Structures are given as C-alpha cells and as structure tokens.
Amino acid sequence: MKIEQYQIDQHNDSLFSRHNNQYIFLQEQLGEQGIHAKDIVKQLEAFQVAIPSWALGTGGTRFGRFSGVGEPRSLEEKIEDVGLLHALNRSSGSISLHIPWDIPGETQPIIDLATSLDLKFDAVNSNTFQDQKDQELSYKYGSLSHVDAQVRKQAVEHNIEVIKHGVNLGSKALSIWLSDGSCFPGQSNFVKAFQNTLESLQEIYAALPDDWKVYVEYKAYEPNFYSTVIQDWGSSLLFCQKLGPKADVLVDLGHHLPNANIEQIVATLMMEGRLAGFHFNDSKYGDDDLTVGAIRPYQLFLIFVELIEGMKRANRASDTYAWMIDASHNVKDPLEDLLQSVEAILIAQAQALLVDRKKLEQARNENDVVLAQQILQNAFRTDVRPLVREAMRLSGGSLDPIALYRHLGVRNELLNERGKLTVATGL
Numbered sequence: 406m407k408i409e410q411y412q413i414d415q416h417n418d419s420l421f422s423r424h425n426n427q428y429i430f431l432q433e434q435l436g437e438q439g440i441h442a443k444d445i446v447k448q449l450e451a452f453q454v455a456i457p458s459w460a461l462g463t464g465g466t467r468f469g470r471f472s473g474v475g476e477p478r479s480l481e482e483k484i485e486d487v488g489l490l491h492a493l494n495r496s497s498g499s500i501s502l503h504i505p506w507d508i509p510g511e512t513q514p515i516i517d518l519a520t521s522l523d524l525k526f527d528a529v530n531s532n533t534f535q536d537q538k539d540q541e542l543s544y545k546y547g548s549l550s551h552v553d554a555q556v557r558k559q560a561v562e563h564n565i566e567v568i569k570h571g572v573n574l575g576s577k578a579l580s581i582w583l584s585d586g587s588c589f590p591g592q593s594n595f596v597k598a599f600q601n602t603l604e605s606l607q608e609i610y611a612a613l614p615d616d617w618k619v620y621v622e623y624k625a626y627e628p629n630f631y632s633t634v635i636q637d638w639g640s641s642l643l644f645c646q647k648l649g650p651k652a653d654v655l656v657d658l659g660h661h662l663p664n665a666n667i668e669q670i671v672a673t674l675m676m677e678g679r680l681a682g683f684h685f686n687d688s689k690y691g692d693d694d695l696t697v698g699a700i701r702p703y704q705l706f707l708i709f710v711e712l713i714e715g716m717k718r719a720n721r722a723s724d725t726y727a728w729m730i731d732a733s734h735n736v737k738d739p740l741e742d743l744l745q746s747v748e749a750i751l752i753a754q755a756q757a758l759l760v761d762r763k764k765l766e767q768a769r770n771e772n773d774v775v776l777a778q779q780i781l782q783n784a785f786r787t788d789v790r791p792l793v794r795e796a797m798r799l800s801g802g803s804l805d806p807i808a809l810y811r812h813l814g815v816r817n818e819l820l821n822e823r824g825k826l827t828v829a830t831g832l
C-alpha cells in the first residue's frame with residue numbers, strides 16, 4: 406500500500422484553518438519573547454529519525470506474543486511500512502536493518518524500492534545475542550568476549566559480514582550491541598572479558614571502510630543479570646577511546662540503571678565529541694522499549710536541552726548524529742506507535758529550542774536556582790504542537806498523521822494484502 410500526496414493534501418485541507426489559527430497564535434506569543442517560530446519549524450523539518458526494521462511488528466515479551474495483523478513478511482514489506490510512516494510525517498526518512506533478520510536478497514531492487522519511497526539505509530546492526538540456524542558455535546556464553554577464541558572469531562566474522570551488507574546498501578555505520586556478560590558471580594573474569602572484547606572489536610574496526618563509523622551501545626543488564634561486558638557509558642567510552650576516532654558511544658534510553666541522569670551522560674559524551682547518537686524509547690523500569698515520551702517526557706526534554714547545546718558548541722548539524730527509535734510494541738499498532746514516538750521526539754526538540762540560553766547561563770552564574778528552573782519549565786510547558794504540525798505540513802506530510810492513518814484504514818489494507826498471522830520480528 407502507498408499513501409498518495411493528494412490524500413495527504415485533502416486531509417490537510419480539512420484541518421488547515423484550525424491549525425493555522427493555533428500556529429499564528431503561538432507565533433505571536435513566541436514573537437513577544439523574541440523567538441522566531443519559523444526558525445524552529447525549519448529545524449524540525451530538517452530532523453530525521455531512523456526506524457528500526459524490528460519495530461514494524463509486534464515484539465512480545467518472554468511470556469508470549471500477541472500477533473498484530475498485516476505485519477510485514479519480508480524486507481521489502483518492512484521498507485514499504487517505513488515508506489508509509491515517512492509519507493505521513495516526512496520525518497522518518499531511513500530504515501535501520503538488523504542482520505541476519507533482514508538479509509537483502511538482490512541489492513539493487515531493495516535500493517530502488519527505498520529510493521522510490523525517499524528512504525535511506527541507516528546503521529546496520531549485528532546480532533550475536535541469538536544462535537542462528539546452522540550456526541557452528543553457540544553464543545550461549547558470549548560472543549566477542551567468549552573464552553574460546555573460535556567463538557570470538559565467528560562473531561567477528563559475522564560483524565564483518567554485516568558491514569558488507571551495509572556497504573552494498575549505502576549504510577555508513579555498524580551498530581553493535583553485545584549481550585555478553587554473566588548471570589552469576591564467579592562465572593566470568595571481568596578483565597579477560599573486557600580484553601577479549603577489545604581485541605574482537607579491534608578486528609571489526611580494522612574492517613570498517615574509511616567513511617564508516619562503529620557505534621558501541623551499552624546496556625546495564627539483560628539478558629545477563631549479574632554483569633554485562635559493556636555495562637554503561639563509561640565502559641563504552643573506554644572501548645571507543647581505545648578503538649579510535651571511528652568509534653562513538655550509542656545511548657539507548659532504556660539501557661540505564663533506574664533514575665540515571667541521562668542528560669548529564671549526554672552532556673559529557675558531547676563534550677568529549679564521542680556521542681554517536683540515540684536509540685529513543687521510554688521506560689518505567691528497565692529496557693521497556695515503550696513509546697518515546699510516554700512515561701518521562703520531561704527527561705526527554707532535558708536530554709534535548711543538552712543535545713541542542715552540545716550540537717551548537719561542537720558546531721555540528723543534527724544530521725551528523727544517528728537518531729533512531731528502538732522500541733517494541735505489545736499492545737499498540739506498531740505503525741501508530743512509531744508515529745507517536747516520532748512526534749514526541751519533535752515535540753521535545755521544539756520545546757528545547759525555546760530555552761533562552763543566555764538567560765539560563767546568567768541565572769546559573771548568579772546562582773538563581775529558581776529562575777533557572779523556571780526558564781526550563783516555561784519552555785517545557787509551552788504547547789509546541791502547532792510548530793510540529795507546521796513542520797510536517799510544510800515538508801509535505803500530514804497535519805495529523807495518526808488521524809489520516811486511521812481515516813485511510815491503513816492497517817485494514819495491510820491485513821488484506823498480507824494476512825492475519827504474519828511475523829515481522831526475529832525475536
């Protein structure tokens with residue numbers, strides 16, 4: 406299924422006058438504070454968030470999986486789904502593949518399909534957290550950190566294979582998340598596990614093309630529950646520093662211990678120029694992979710305050726970082742969920758762009774704690790949705806993506822095309 410531009414335009418026509426009133430009102434209000442709504446809209450228009458191929462279907466939990474309907478059955482259908490999202494919001498212009506879940510058959514038709522939908526290929530992800538059919542050695546006790554050099558070799562070769570797939574598609578980065586670690590005290594030698602991992606990563610690093618990067622993702626726990634080899638941003642940064650300038654730290658919002666100050670982590674990584682980008686999601690307890698902004702929108706806003714500050718300081722454009730959603734859906738339609746996530750990211754960004762940096766710095770220097778808090782909360786409490794809608798409208802997207810998705814009966818169409826019991830994920 407494809408959404409045609411005239412369908413978007415027609416729907417927008419019916420919503421325009423209401424939207425425009427709201428937008429003009431906000432533009433005036435912001436103008437009084439010396440903020441140009443149009444500048445913010447421009448920045449929102451430019452912001453693109455990659456969609457992970459594994460989030461296009463229902464994920465499930467370790468207790469079960471309740472299948473959605475009309476889920477994509479192939480890589481082609483996954484790309485088509487991202488095409489639907491991008492047509493609706495014009496902010497989801499790339500797809501991130503997970504190998505071997507998404508091994509492309511013939512490359513050119515895949516590239517042609519993506520190009521026809523205005524999509525690019527984001528970072529490619531390797532997978533050594535599962536054993537694949539016909540795989541010689543098992544990753545039950547680890548992969549890049551394994552005590553057996555043969556297992557490490559197999560895992561390194563897999564990563565190099567993933568780079569090759571990425572090169573063929575035009576990706577520019579390999580994203581590595583290691584599940585390696587231990588479940589019980591005594592099981593693993595921390596130092597040896599680190600050193601084995603470093604050696605393995607060095608071999609992978611050596612296989613990166615010149616214009617490629619490797620993103621090193623950390624995670625505090627799960628599926629290992631006592632220790633994780635790359636447990637936190639510090640370990641990840643340490644690996645990256647030892648590897649070289651092509652390695653940067655990837656922050657997944659759900660990969661911290663409870664109540665970690667993620668915005669401070671972001672500030673520090675950006676100060677060091679070692680932030681690769683993000684896996685956006687939200688969580689109440691752990692790696693819940695919930696819709697972005699569903700639980701802690703203020704935290705998301707504070708993260709964007711640091712991101713914007715850091716990008717300005719480094720004089721780097723937003724498209725030089727890797728922005729991706731990493732979510733899993735159990736009870737929502739995955740496409741609706743992803744639309745909500747992208748919107749939440751743009752809202753947080755728009756709010757953060759409202760922060761008066763000069764005044765904030767002055768309040769800090771004068772130890773005016775009350776004013777500093779007020780400056781942030783004034784921005785956070787502004788309803789910036791008209792700015793986000795305007796950005797989507799101007800770039801050819803929908804003023805209300807979820808309403809249009811429902812109005813067009815997209816899921817029902819997909820059900821008719823693909824059937825009821827389809828499975829998109831490799832988990």
Ligand code: RM4
Pocket residue numbers: 459530582622624657684692731
């Ligand atoms: C992990 C991690 C990785 C993702 C897998 C599926 O928890 O977030 O980024 O590739 O899940």
Ligand code: MN
Pocket residue numbers: 582622657684731
């Ligand atoms: Mn992740």
Ligand code: MN
Pocket residue numbers: 657659660692731
């Ligand atoms: Mn995760």
